[in-house]
Amino acid sequence: MLMRAHVGDQLIVESPTTGATKRDGEIVGLHHDDGTPPYEVRWSDTDQVTLVFPGPDAHIHPIGNEPERQDEPERQGEGTGTGHRTTTAAHHGARSLSEAVVTALVEDATAAPSMHNAQPWRFQYFRRRRVFHLRADLRGALPHADPELRALHIGCGAALMNLRVAVAHEGWEAQTRPLPDPGDPMLLASVTLTRPLGDEADPAALYPAVRSRHTSRYPFTEREIPASVRTALVDAAHREDVSLSFVSGWHLQHVVDLALEAEARNLTDAGAAADLARYTRGEDDARSATEGVPEYAFGPRRRIGKAPVRDFAGGKTVPGRPTADFETAPHLVLLSTSRDRPVDWLHTGQAVERVLLSATLAGLSASFVTQALEWHDLRWPLRDPTSGMAYVQMVLRLGYGPRGTQTPRRPVQDVLDIEP
Ligand SMILES: Cc1cc2nc3c(=O)[nH]c(=O)nc-3n(C[C@H](O)[C@H](O)[C@H](O)COP(=O)(O)O)c2cc1C
Numbered sequence: 001m002l003m004r005a006h007v008g009d010q011l012i013v014e015s016p017t018t019g020a021t022k023r024d025g026e027i028v029g030l031h032h033d034d035g036t037p038p039y040e041v042r043w044s045d046t047d048q049v050t051l052v053f054p055g056p057d058a059h060i061h062p063i064g065n066e067p068e069r070q071d072e073p074e075r076q077g078e079g080t081g082t083g084h085r086t087t088t089a090a091h092h093g094a095r096s097l098s099e100a101v102v103t104a105l106v107e108d109a110t111a112a113p114s115m116h117n118a119q120p121w122r123f124q125y126f127r128r129r130r131v132f133h134l135r136a137d138l139r140g141a142l143p144h145a146d147p148e149l150r151a152l153h154i155g156c157g158a159a160l161m162n163l164r165v166a167v168a169h170e171g172w173e174a175q176t177r178p179l180p181d182p183g184d185p186m187l188l189a190s191v192t193l194t195r196p197l198g199d200e201a202d203p204a205a206l207y208p209a210v211r212s213r214h215t216s217r218y219p220f221t222e223r224e225i226p227a228s229v230r231t232a233l234v235d236a237a238h239r240e241d242v243s244l245s246f247v248s249g250w251h252l253q254h255v256v257d258l259a260l261e262a263e264a265r266n267l268t269d270a271g272a273a274a275d276l277a278r279y280t281r282g283e284d285d286a287r288s289a290t291e292g293v294p295e296y297a298f299g300p301r302r303r304i305g306k307a308p309v310r311d312f313a314g315g316k317t318v319p320g321r322p323t324a325d326f327e328t329a330p331h332l333v334l335l336s337t338s339r340d341r342p343v344d345w346l347h348t349g350q351a352v353e354r355v356l357l358s359a360t361l362a363g364l365s366a367s368f369v370t371q372a373l374e375w376h377d378l379r380w381p382l383r384d385p386t387s388g389m390a391y392v393q394m395v396l397r398l399g400y401g402p403r404g405t406q407t408p409r410r411p412v413q414d415v416l417d418i419e420p
Pocket of ligand 1: 111112113114115116117123151152154155158214215216217273290293309310367368369371404405406407
């Protein structure tokens, strides 16, 4: 049968042996009115347009011209359990996303954690190419705690993971490229919506946790985390090329001591105090309440226990803040990478968010323990000596206990530009 296509359709080239997609692109120009080849194709991986004579390993996926199927709504909530926000059929009638959908996807992305809730990100959506760009916003950088922008990349990586989850939940398969332009290192990632998603549950199944995950600075119980949950969290990090290990024995005491040492240094460090002052908010603070950590999210002050929770009050007394006993044997996990480049930090951010979303769905609460990572001389000793040369990128505390509280975010209009 002769191949026919319309402008806006997708050309998909598959591996003849595995059937996996090798390359895909949008047909942006026809040479014959009847839609037969050759085609002008904008490839999703390079963004370049070339003239293509499709071979036997290529087929057309009609994006803009397939009639909507009446049976499609039954897919919702069935089988995959992903509960797509809209049906796949909806996409068959749309070449790009509506402004409302783009806005909702970016709102999901910005529910991600970021150091001191500084939200160091900006998003662009290019309608015609169905591409999101995630850029670093240096106004959210923390000059004292994070001079190398490692934490900034981790926060943006977490937002990238949320975007990937939301896009999959919306029913789209996406291709993610970290640092796609070597000449523009603040362009942290591109996410190209390539074609309607099949029945894959991953990562869309994580979607219900995107808005319910919050950092919890409350005491957790001493309850063990079952082996099956631990294995699932190790796997979640592994999927993003990051190693996750539970800290135990003498190493646990060592990691706790390093965090407490860092916390003690922060109390007398003018730089750490300046970062904290910029991003903490009292109840009666008149400044914009769309960023930073509000007092209600500080959690109680530790009376006893070994859980190294950052004290956002910076040692000051907050009227009405209760004290509490924290766990004596906290569950801490280290996330590590074999190298320490910006791309590794982005992987870490995606792994952190994948782990946190998975943990939330498994009924766990979590907080961050990054104090020691912010001091050069304390970061290296954090590592597990049996892990070879791995770089520790993140320390998380997990456990069963109260959920955290929702904290503010900047309005999406302030962080999103929609381009033609
Ligand atoms: C790289 C990074 C480092 C962080 N470090 C800490 C920390 O040391 N202590 C802490 O309590 N929270 C830490 N956080 C959590 C942020 O404070 C939190 O994500 C932010 O306030 C938004 O709140 P939410 O996570 O509840 O949405 C960190 C987050 C990131 C991404």
